[in-house]
Amino acid sequence: MMEVNEITYKVNLEITAKDFSNVFKSSGIKRPVDDLERLQKMIDNADILITAWDADKLVGVARAITDYSYCCYLSDLAVNSNYQSKGIGRQLVQWVQKEIGDTVTLLLLSAPSAMDYYPKIGFESIDNGFKILRKS
Template identity: 65%
Template sequence: MNTFASKDQIIFRVNSSITPTELSNVFKESGVKRPSEDLLRLKRMIENADILISAWDGEKLIGIARAITDFSYCCYLSDLAVNKEYQKQGIGKELVTLVKENISDEVTLLLLSSPTAMNYYPRIGFERIDNGFRILRKI
């Protein structure tokens, strides 16, 4: 685990353990729609992530970036969430920067955006793409 301090005393941790309850809380406090009440599913989401970057204010988890990758060709940023009280301070951008530092330059970073965040991602370096397909989860 690596730990990095920001100028505002927010601590960023790479692959530090977090609990399903902490993850649930940051999802709820960020407004990101995830299965926040399903702690067993959140536990699996934590355990099966290849990269887990967390942002902390003291003992409180205030931001998360969770990614799935092969570390060779592609990386899917499955979650980027920051507590609403801490948004617009560069925390989300720093979480993405730390994900990018944990993958090489030969790896493409991909994500699916909620409609409300479509204008955010280009501001932190993502390029909009139109080619894609999906099969939605049933639950």
Template identity: 65%
Template sequence: MTKKIEYKLNTMITAEELSRLFKASGIKRPVDDLPRLAKMITNADLTFTAWDGEKLVGVARAITDFSYCCYLSDLAVDRDYQKRGIGKKLVNLLQEQIGEEVMLLLLSSPIAMEYYPRIGFDQVDNGFIIKRKR
């Protein structure tokens, strides 16, 4: 039986745990490049995680200046745990941590475009991007 989901801030996770979660969530990330995933974990300013016992079932990973803006670089929830409010709770915890003066922004995958407005995000048209080469 599933226990209550436990949420943690900046708890150490391994690249292997993050890879497994990304695979289980369907998010497109470099799941087989463990050194790169390790750098993604180490260099994040805020990482909220959701746990079912010892199993990592959700993550919100963000980069911020703690003053003006915060970029939510990953929001992933294991498919078996989706539609339970875990993603929304991770975003709410992140918002509580950064406060009301800090703008929270993200780039959505095409398949998640309808999800983010449901959890409080407004869509914007004034963005630009220089895409990564790999």
């Protein structure tokens, strides 16, 4: 078991696409980890980027798109697998909630492997969603 120092959370701190990719790779989340240009666009166009740090090592990220008024889409929640089950994901979500306030609904699409996780950190399952899947 890895010993974890105190985790520091930062709001909208600039990170590199490479760091972003490394968090995805180490978390097991499926993202275009080798397409650094696309990852950079994902960072640049996010409204909220919360990062979790163990000293100078990026270990978690939450990325969201919002109007700060009605809804917020949590598009990424990823924590390095060596740091999972330590409350970091829950903290990242709470930091997003602090940024949007309590009048904004927080929504997300879950990976099948994380369906049991989100109810544990306060999300309610819904059945009324639709999507048009991206082509690439």
